[in-house]
Amino acid sequence: MTQYGFHFDASRCTGCKTCVLACKDIKDLYVDHMFRRVYEFGDGGWQSDDQGCWTTDSFVYYVSSACNHCANPACTQVCPVQSMTKHDETGLVYNDPTTCIGCGACVAACPYGAPSLDEGRGISIKCDGCHGRVEQGGQPACSEACPQRALDFGDIDELRATYGELSAIAPLPDPSQTDPSVTITPCDAAVDWDGGVGEVMNDMELV
Numbered sequence: 093m094t095q096y097g098f099h100f101d102a103s104r105c106t107g108c109k110t111c112v113l114a115c116k117d118i119k120d121l122y123v124d125h126m127f128r129r130v131y132e133f134g135d136g137g138w139q140s141d142d143q144g145c146w147t148t149d150s151f152v153y154y155v156s157s158a159c160n161h162c163a164n165p166a167c168t169q170v171c172p173v174q175s176m177t178k179h180d181e182t183g184l185v186y187n188d189p190t191t192c193i194g195c196g197a198c199v200a201a202c203p204y205g206a207p208s209l210d211e212g213r214g215i216s217i218k219c220d221g222c223h224g225r226v227e228q229g230g231q232p233a234c235s236e237a238c239p240q241r242a243l244d245f246g247d248i249d250e251l252r253a254t255y256g257e258l259s260a261i262a263p264l265p266d267p268s269q270t271d272p273s274v275t276i277t278p279c280d281a282a283v284d285w286d287g288g289v290g291e292v293m294n295d296m297e298l299v
Contacts, residue, residue, distance in 0.1 A: 097248030097273030160272030
């Protein structure tokens with residue numbers, strides 16, 4: 093089985109959210125749903141020494157994240173009707189709307205917040221890796237639309253061979269929970285996922 097996944101380059105991302113909008117457009121998502129999120133993460137402040145000299149240790153960077161089509165997905169393990177499945181040929185994880193009962197178990201289980209409940213249709217919805225485009229040799233809408241080429245998509249083994257094995261920076265969770273199919277190129281300001289400093293600074297954009 094080929095396991096497809098994403099590469100995210102934090103040194104290129106400017107937080108423009110073109111990836112978010114491209115996804116919402118191609119998936120025709122409501123205003124209150126998004127499959128890809130861009131986190132603004134930062135910390136620091138200003139300090140003055142006894143000579144009146146001001147310095148700062150402020151930093152900020154962006155992290156674009158969606159479903160990571162994990163090797164050990166939490167969502168598939170808790171789905172009581174096996175609607176959330178990991179597909180054999182691509183490793184992409186997506187939901188069958190004809191069998192989903194909208195219980196929300198996958199929503200609660202995913203550490204990345206990838207699935208959400210579409211209350212109007214009574215089902216769970218999430219990023220499916222644009223599997224239709226991928227099966228025709230294309231790229232997901234998010235990676236294709238990124239103007240800075242901060243996103244790439246393909247065989248995760250090939251991406252890791254090119255970009256390295258790092259799969260989490262703050263504010264992403266402990267990657268050992270699900271073994272996400274993602275590799276990350278950190279920027280200079282990037283904090284380890286368990287670094288203990290910094291906070292998400294754009295919470296209101298992410299709900």
